[in-house]
Amino acid sequence: MGTKDQTRSLPRGLRLVAAAGAAALTLTAGLATPLDPAPRQARAADDGKKTLTVAVAQSVDSLSPFLAVRLLSTSIHRLTYEYLTNYDPKDNHAIPGLATKWEPSPDKLTWTYTIRSNSKWSDGKQATAEDAAWTFNKMMTDSGAATANGSYVGNFRKVSAPSPTKLVIELKKPQATMTALDVPIVPKHVWEKVSDFSEFNNDKSFPVVGNGPFVLTGYKADSYVRLKANKSFWRGAPKFDELVFRYYKDQDAAVSALRKGEVSFVAGSPSLTPAQAASLEGAENIEVNDAPGRRFYALATNPGAKAKNGKKFGDGHPSLLDQRVRNALFKAVDRKAVIDKVFQGHAVEGEGYIPPRFSQYFWKPSGSQELTYDPAEAARMLDQAGYKKNGDGKRVGKDGKPITYRVLCHATDPNDKAVGKYLQEWWGELGIGVQLNCLDNVTDPWLAGKYDLAFDGWSVNPDPDFVLSIHTCGALPATPEETGATDNFICDKKYDELYARQLAEYDPAKRADIVKQMESRLYDLGYMNVMAYPNAVEAYRTDQIKSITTMPAKAGNIYGQDGYWSWWSAVPAESSGSSDNASSTGVVAGVVGGVVVLAGLGVFAAMRRRSTAEDRE
Numbered sequence: 001m002g003t004k005d006q007t008r009s010l011p012r013g014l015r016l017v018a019a020a021g022a023a024a025l026t027l028t029a030g031l032a033t034p035l036d037p038a039p040r041q042a043r044a045a046d047d048g049k050k051t052l053t054v055a056v057a058q059s060v061d062s063l064s065p066f067l068a069v070r071l072l073s074t075s076i077h078r079l080t081y082e083y084l085t086n087y088d089p090k091d092n093h094a095i096p097g098l099a100t101k102w103e104p105s106p107d108k109l110t111w112t113y114t115i116r117s118n119s120k121w122s123d124g125k126q127a128t129a130e131d132a133a134w135t136f137n138k139m140m141t142d143s144g145a146a147t148a149n150g151s152y153v154g155n156f157r158k159v160s161a162p163s164p165t166k167l168v169i170e171l172k173k174p175q176a177t178m179t180a181l182d183v184p185i186v187p188k189h190v191w192e193k194v195s196d197f198s199e200f201n202n203d204k205s206f207p208v209v210g211n212g213p214f215v216l217t218g219y220k221a222d223s224y225v226r227l228k229a230n231k232s233f234w235r236g237a238p239k240f241d242e243l244v245f246r247y248y249k250d251q252d253a254a255v256s257a258l259r260k261g262e263v264s265f266v267a268g269s270p271s272l273t274p275a276q277a278a279s280l281e282g283a284e285n286i287e288v289n290d291a292p293g294r295r296f297y298a299l300a301t302n303p304g305a306k307a308k309n310g311k312k313f314g315d316g317h318p319s320l321l322d323q324r325v326r327n328a329l330f331k332a333v334d335r336k337a338v339i340d341k342v343f344q345g346h347a348v349e350g351e352g353y354i355p356p357r358f359s360q361y362f363w364k365p366s367g368s369q370e371l372t373y374d375p376a377e378a379a380r381m382l383d384q385a386g387y388k389k390n391g392d393g394k395r396v397g398k399d400g401k402p403i404t405y406r407v408l409c410h411a412t413d414p415n416d417k418a419v420g421k422y423l424q425e426w427w428g429e430l431g432i433g434v435q436l437n438c439l440d441n442v443t444d445p446w447l448a449g450k451y452d453l454a455f456d457g458w459s460v461n462p463d464p465d466f467v468l469s470i471h472t473c474g475a476l477p478a479t480p481e482e483t484g485a486t487d488n489f490i491c492d493k494k495y496d497e498l499y500a501r502q503l504a505e506y507d508p509a510k511r512a513d514i515v516k517q518m519e520s521r522l523y524d525l526g527y528m529n530v531m532a533y534p535n536a537v538e539a540y541r542t543d544q545i546k547s548i549t550t551m552p553a554k555a556g557n558i559y560g561q562d563g564y565w566s567w568w569s570a571v572p573a574e575s576s577g578s579s580d581n582a583s584s585t586g587v588v589a590g591v592v593g594g595v596v597v598l599a600g601l602g603v604f605a606a607m608r609r610r611s612t613a614e615d616r617e
Contacts (some may be wrong), residue, residue: 049241050572052545053262054559055254056245057269057412059222061443063202065184066138066145071270071459071560072245076225079243079564080210081184084113084132084167089551089565092462094179098127098211099167108174108506113167118234121187122207122215129161134188136169143478144198149183150485151469155503174504176511180463187211213238213568222247239571249412249440251276258539259283265540267559269412270295270459272537274344285543291555292357293536294562296350297415299333299407299529300456300488301326305449306476313480314449314489317405319387319397326526327371328381329453332426334373338531342418346537350530352519354464357533360512361464363519371529379430395431404433408445408454411438416455419531447483456488456528461562464515465503471522472496488527495521536560546571 062068065077082098099113119127136159138145139152146153153159158170169178190209194200202208208216213233218226225245229238246263248254255276257263266272271293272280280286302316319325335349348356351370352363365371382388382395387403389395394402407423409416420436427434437451445451458467469475473491477484498518505511522528536557540548549569550556558566 050239051242051244051264052240052567052570052572053244053246053264054567055248055257055263055266056559057248057251057254057267059247060203060219060225063208063216063219064197064200065148065186065202066197067147067201069148072225075560076216076227076245077184078212078561079214079227079567080208080212080216081186082119082127082211083184084181085179087462087551087562089549089556089561089563090553092552092562098132098185102179104178109171111169111171111178113169115165115167116234117165119211120232120234121190121209121211122230122232123187123190123209125187125189126164127185127187127211128164129167130164131188132167132185133159133161134192135183135185138191138197139183142197144196147198147483147485149466151466151475152177152181152183154474174506176503176506177463177465180461180465182461182463182466185211213564214243222249235568238568240567243567251412251414255280255539258286258541261285261541261544263541264544265538265558267538269410269414270536270560271346271534272539273414274346274537277346277537277539280539285541286539287542288537288539289550289558290346290535290537291550291557292348292355293534293557294355294357294461294560295457295459295534296353296355296530297347297532297534298350298456299330299531300454301329301527301529302449302451302453303489303491303527305480305489306491307479307482307484308473308476309479311480314451316449317397317403317452319385319403320405320452322385323524323526324381324385325387326529328378328385328430329427329432330371330526330529331373331381332375332378332430333423333529333531334426335531336373337422338419342415342422343532343534347532347534350532352516353467353522353528353530354460354515354519355533358460358462358464360508361515361519363516365520365523369520369523371523371526375426375429382430389431393431394433402433403431404435405452406435406437408442408451409436409438410442410455411440413455415534419455446488449489454488458487459560468499468502468515468518471528472499490522490525490527492521492525495525543573546573 056072058070058072060073061070062073065081068074068077084097084099085094086097087093088095098115098119100116102111102113104111115129115132121127136153136156139150140156155172155175156169157172160168162168187209203219206217210216213230213235214227215230217228224247227243229241231237251269254263254266258266277288277290280288301320302314304312304316304321305314306312339345339347339349351365354361354363356362387395387397397403407420409420417438424434442454446454460467470485470487471490473496475484475486476489476491477486495518498514498521502511502514502518505514538559548558549565550558551561551563551565
């Protein structure tokens with residue numbers, strides 16, 4: 001859920017899609033379907049249009065920017081709506097987006113943004129400060145509109161638009177994320193007609209009015225999302241005429257489609273497996289990008305689901321309410337084996353909550369604090385907690401029944417299944433059973449609190465506020481029947497106090513220190529056990545894509561960026577779909593720039609509910 005994977009994305013953030021529906025099948029090559037039985041290459045159509053087709057293994061949770069939390073969905077919103085600020089693809093620092101500059105008052109309680117005058121909505125109307133003010137005010141006054149990104153506006157006192165190019169945000173107290181408000185700004189004249197923001201998914205009428213580099217023109221659930229280039233985008237039109245995200249439930253099929261030229265790019269779920277990456281290395285006209293990722297891969301423990309009104313729900317195993325049990329379980333997880341045998345070196349061993357890519361906030365436990373792999377010690381900890389083995393060698397709960405933990409896993413993620421098998425072995429040696437529940441959609445049982453443990457992951461953005469906020473008491477659902485912004489129902493007073501302190505701290509070094517204290521607290525609580533920081537392993541066809549931007553410029557990812565740089569910058573090969581004249585220039589480094597009035601902290605991938613191992617961003 002950074003986007004679930006934050007990403008937010010966290011990381012963890014994914015699942016969607018893309019193919020081209022009947023109409024798109026005439027524009028871009030597609031898989032064989034009942035409507036078009038002959039697979040063809042993803043190339044320029046007879047009308048000369050250049051189409052970039054991206055294979056993805058995650059489905060869309062919502063096309064409403066007020067509800068979406070999955071990496072795919074939030075990535076689409078980055079392509080179709082501008083945010084106040086963006087992130088330089090070279091090094092992630094804050095740069096102009098819809099706002100050209102920003103200025104805080106001396107007490108930093110009032111922020112004034114200058115809104116650019118050269119951004120238009122795709123229906124021809126001017127994008128103004130009034131659109132931004134309306135977006136934020138709607139989130140402040142409508143709980144449905146605050147579902148995905150409400151944490152950004154919880155400290156807002158008042159938002160106004162004194163003129164078309166002037167936006168003023170007044171705060172209750174200082175807020176360090178004011179150059180990292182990861183909120184899509186929507187057109188007031190379109191969205192003010194929506195009656196129920198908690199139900200409206202923005203997926204019935206196309207094209208969808210936006211002001212980003214692409215315009216959303218078509219969607220079919222668990223099939224495809226289609227976008228066309230916005231020729232009037234203020235930063236310049238994309239080089240490809242059309243962008244299609246095509247959904248593949250079978251990741252091997254997506255890799256096969258890349259080999260055949262039926263898609264231009266494949267990201268996996270969210271990354272390619274080591275075997276898939278190895279099979280593509282050296283293949284003609286295919287480039288594999290293997291770079292440090294922006295997400296973490298973890299085990300989340302059900303801490304006892306509850307709502308803000310105090311009502312408990314769900315059926316998490318009561319033994320997991322004991323911190324000694326949670327820590328014992330993690331001491332029986334061989335993280336090195338996860339890296340070596342599952343990720344086969346395409347990941348870094350997990351430690352703190354934020355990946356090492358974000359060095360300012362990266363935290364490691366001290367030697368005495370670290371939960372190192374020690375099965376014998378894990379067994380002793382369980383004995384001391386009162387969970388001992390019976391005559392059959394089964395560890396039993398307080399009710400005298402053998403303990404078997406239900407572990408939610410994503411059916412589309414091979415890593416979940418592989419690590420799950422190891423958990424069955426490792427925890428089996430402790431006398432604990434493991435039941436893997438691998439589902440296409442883990443959202444429903446997760447939101448209902450009907451799990452014991454779950455594979456979790458978020459794509460993380462440069463600023464950690466959002467991915468930290470999903471573990472606060474304030475992120476819990478108001479009632480058991482409602483949906484909150486929580487990741488897995490964690491509510492800890494000490495953690496909340498630290499969260500409030502970091503949000504109000506403008507000094508970067510002091511804020512980073514508080515964030516690390518929060519990571520230490522999460523680690524000790526044992527509700528979130530980070531096993532790995534996976535690499536971004538992805539591949540594209542050089543006979544279809546001549547060059548494309550990674551983020552950051554040095555050893556960065558292409559899919560799921562903190563911005564729209566990859567797809568906006570992608571340059572078609574000279575003869576898309578033809579191997580004769582293919583031009584492979586590798587990955588092009590960062591673009592853009594802009595006048596930055598205030599250096600800011602980056603931001604975190606959007607997310608919200610719960611469902612995929614990524615980034616959930």
